[in-house]
Amino acid sequence: MNAEILSVGTELLLGNIVNTDARDLAVTLSELGINVFWQTVVGDNRERLTQAVEIARRRADLIVTTGGLGPTCDDLTKQTVCAALGVELYYDRRAEDELRAYFRIGKGGTMTDNNLQQCWLPVGCTPFYNTCGTAPGCGFTAPDGTHVLILPGPPKELNAMMAHGGVDFLRSLSDEHIVSHNIMTFGMGESRIESMLRDEMNALQNPTLAPYAKEGEVRLRVTAKAKSEAEAEAMMAPVVADVQRLLGDKVYGIDTPSLEDTAMRLLLARKETFAAAESCTGGLIAKRITDIPGSSGVFRGGVTVYTNDVKMLLGVKPETLDRYSAVSRETAVELADCVRVRLGATYGLSVTGVAGPDSDGLHPVGTVFVGLSTAEKTYVRALQLGEKSDRSRIRTLSANHAFDMLRRCILGLPVE
Amino acid sequence: MNAEILSVGTELLLGNIVNTDARDLAVTLSELGINVFWQTVVGDNRERLTQAVEIARRRADLIVTTGGLGPTCDDLTKQTVCAALGVELYYDRRAEDELRAYFRIGKGGTMTDNNLQQCWLPVGCTPFYNTCGTAPGCGFTAPDGTHVLILPGPPKELNAMMAHGGVDFLRSLSDEHIVSHNIMTFGMGESRIESMLRDEMNALQNPTLAPYAKEGEVRLRVTAKAKSEAEAEAMMAPVVADVQRLLGDKVYGIDTPSLEDTAMRLLLARKETFAAAESCTGGLIAKRITDIPGSSGVFRGGVTVYTNDVKMLLGVKPETLDRYSAVSRETAVELADCVRVRLGATYGLSVTGVAGPDSDGLHPVGTVFVGLSTAEKTYVRALQLGEKSDRSRIRTLSANHAFDMLRRCILGLPVE
Numbered sequence: 001m002n003a004e005i006l007s008v009g010t011e012l013l014l015g016n017i018v019n020t021d022a023r024d025l026a027v028t029l030s031e032l033g034i035n036v037f038w039q040t041v042v043g044d045n046r047e048r049l050t051q052a053v054e055i056a057r058r059r060a061d062l063i064v065t066t067g068g069l070g071p072t073c074d075d076l077t078k079q080t081v082c083a084a085l086g087v088e089l090y091y092d093r094r095a096e097d098e099l100r101a102y103f104r105i106g107k108g109g110t111m112t113d114n115n116l117q118q119c120w121l122p123v124g125c126t127p128f129y130n131t132c133g134t135a136p137g138c139g140f141t142a143p144d145g146t147h148v149l150i151l152p153g154p155p156k157e158l159n160a161m162m163a164h165g166g167v168d169f170l171r172s173l174s175d176e177h178i179v180s181h182n183i184m185t186f187g188m189g190e191s192r193i194e195s196m197l198r199d200e201m202n203a204l205q206n207p208t209l210a211p212y213a214k215e216g217e218v219r220l221r222v223t224a225k226a227k228s229e230a231e232a233e234a235m236m237a238p239v240v241a242d243v244q245r246l247l248g249d250k251v252y253g254i255d256t257p258s259l260e261d262t263a264m265r266l267l268l269a270r271k272e273t274f275a276a277a278e279s280c281t282g283g284l285i286a287k288r289i290t291d292i293p294g295s296s297g298v299f300r301g302g303v304t305v306y307t308n309d310v311k312m313l314l315g316v317k318p319e320t321l322d323r324y325s326a327v328s329r330e331t332a333v334e335l336a337d338c339v340r341v342r343l344g345a346t347y348g349l350s351v352t353g354v355a356g357p358d359s360d361g362l363h364p365v366g367t368v369f370v371g372l373s374t375a376e377k378t379y380v381r382a383l384q385l386g387e388k389s390d391r392s393r394i395r396t397l398s399a400n401h402a403f404d405m406l407r408r409c410i411l412g413l414p415v416e
Numbered sequence: 417m418n419a420e421i422l423s424v425g426t427e428l429l430l431g432n433i434v435n436t437d438a439r440d441l442a443v444t445l446s447e448l449g450i451n452v453f454w455q456t457v458v459g460d461n462r463e464r465l466t467q468a469v470e471i472a473r474r475r476a477d478l479i480v481t482t483g484g485l486g487p488t489c490d491d492l493t494k495q496t497v498c499a500a501l502g503v504e505l506y507y508d509r510r511a512e513d514e515l516r517a518y519f520r521i522g523k524g525g526t527m528t529d530n531n532l533q534q535c536w537l538p539v540g541c542t543p544f545y546n547t548c549g550t551a552p553g554c555g556f557t558a559p560d561g562t563h564v565l566i567l568p569g570p571p572k573e574l575n576a577m578m579a580h581g582g583v584d585f586l587r588s589l590s591d592e593h594i595v596s597h598n599i600m601t602f603g604m605g606e607s608r609i610e611s612m613l614r615d616e617m618n619a620l621q622n623p624t625l626a627p628y629a630k631e632g633e634v635r636l637r638v639t640a641k642a643k644s645e646a647e648a649e650a651m652m653a654p655v656v657a658d659v660q661r662l663l664g665d666k667v668y669g670i671d672t673p674s675l676e677d678t679a680m681r682l683l684l685a686r687k688e689t690f691a692a693a694e695s696c697t698g699g700l701i702a703k704r705i706t707d708i709p710g711s712s713g714v715f716r717g718g719v720t721v722y723t724n725d726v727k728m729l730l731g732v733k734p735e736t737l738d739r740y741s742a743v744s745r746e747t748a749v750e751l752a753d754c755v756r757v758r759l760g761a762t763y764g765l766s767v768t769g770v771a772g773p774d775s776d777g778l779h780p781v782g783t784v785f786v787g788l789s790t791a792e793k794t795y796v797r798a799l800q801l802g803e804k805s806d807r808s809r810i811r812t813l814s815a816n817h818a819f820d821m822l823r824r825c826i827l828g829l830p831v832e
Binding site: 012013014016017018020022023024025026028029030035036037039040043045048051052059189190192194195198201202210211212221223278280282285286290293295296299300302303304306307310313342343344356357358384386387388389390391392393395 | 490706
């Protein structure tokens, strides 16, 4: 079964809101084994909505609409969709009772008459009464065989209605399951991974394998479709194993959210901690680790050493800065050592470099040294992140490298 | 002119990412006076993308595509859109030069061959070279008169390319000028501002006035449409003045990018500096100020004091932590004073609070104290940011308050 999500709302076309409804529905539909091949957004406009339904019914087995169910004259989804599909509306008494309860009619509440237009539903539908708003939704199958879900726009109402009525309606139409896994990698570019895995990716039909680049990382998504979740998992297992064998320790997790999350969980398990001295990343490492609830168990604290005298306050020797400059392997070593010792952490991380847009006069933009200090040894990665990379990318990649070094050190893998 | 946004990416259909590109484009197109009547999302699939272009060319004057421009075999937007519209591709030498520079070819870098497919561009197009990624985009007009913008999917690349090439290309297609100004405010909620300005907003047709809430701030956008930029500016001036008069010192700038940027410019003009001691914001203040090139002139450095003993290392008295706890007005004062003195800054900022999701056992989630220390006086704002707010919102709002206090202190406005 393949589906089209049809979002109705001028506020989407104007960019006043982001279409999180389409994302939420896409996730749920995909979990149910329903392929979403199209998403369309159209305004609160009868003519264009009719056109959209005409197009969708030809190319999709299931149309899921969101929005346009409320009490105002702009709300015309139900009438328009049903007219286009040749389905009559009837007045649903229970919908009216639910509305009266919502507005506390008879208990001091009031309700404007235009609310009652929400009680008209397609003949033969399964109504989904709204548990956290006014407009009911519904599921039905049109005379031409097109399945239709009509759902409200506010995300809270949409998600509650999908969970309580929509999913059951769809399950009754399909018996296929789709399951995905994300293989998280760091340290190899998308084009390199693609060229290593191209044959495998092209050969695979079910499961499929596809790369997604994101801020200096590459994720490989494996997706399988089967009669049951267990069968889908079994189909994916050899592909996941194969990718892990090919990419080795560049794989930092399966379905894990981020490098910092992986590092944090490794530290928690070992009751170890880290601290960070950041020059060009300016607090980004601290910010990213403290984004995660529970990071106080592993993060002692950080110092943003944005000027040379603050570097010296932390303990970097003036001679080091004079002789090698702030952007150097030597400074990275002292920063990592000092922050580890001063803050009493198991590991000290440091970053010093040129994030741009201007050079420091000594090094090209993108020159970055990332240090990792342990009680036994201090490691440094000397990076060239590209003179054309922007400040934000250089900072993000530098922090990625820092978390990657931490992970690799904890696991006993080569760090530099 | 009316437009269709055509987003290409299986990851959108699977719900792996939200379509913020469509939102960002919709806002920009609407500011340019271009109506967006349709948005379509289609996967990385040649046949369906061709169908989508066939439909879009019939109902839109302008098609804006996002995504599918990268080096992998999944990336087929340019080829497919151009084939559908009858436009040939040519190999752009400058695009190759830009790629070679990006990958530092000749300076030790390597690039896989599949990257070169990105250098093929539509004959007769205006190329938009990518300033923060690899794939170039372009603008062109097809033989049937359809205007086309082809843009990359990663939001940063998309937005940079729209700002640097896309907007100019679209402006050249029309002789109407639409100009906007953003009035940036902090410290007043959207509903309060909306009720103060509702009559004015409803009465205005050209220019228009509309509020946009964003992470604890409210921006008021004034937009005028006229035959020249000067005429549009003249139409907007009285509205901007009126809003400034009504909202007073809650307005922190016109078209300024952020609170931190405003604070930075004030400090630069006075040759003053600040330093920050962050507990619950965990480096976010440092990260946000160092996001801005040139911040090294005003930011001495920061300390993420994520644990009590790191707070004491900075100089907070053990008695203060014992008697008042880490989340207290007194701790905020000492943190701000210590970081100012230790890092030799004009101003010291501090944040200590409960960002959640768990309480500290003493205070509800959302309890935050923000300190600002000067040589003369130390100020504290005691905030209740809402027990139902999430961690990210509490951290963002806390940092906003810190930058707002700094701005107000520099300007001699009431701080607390």
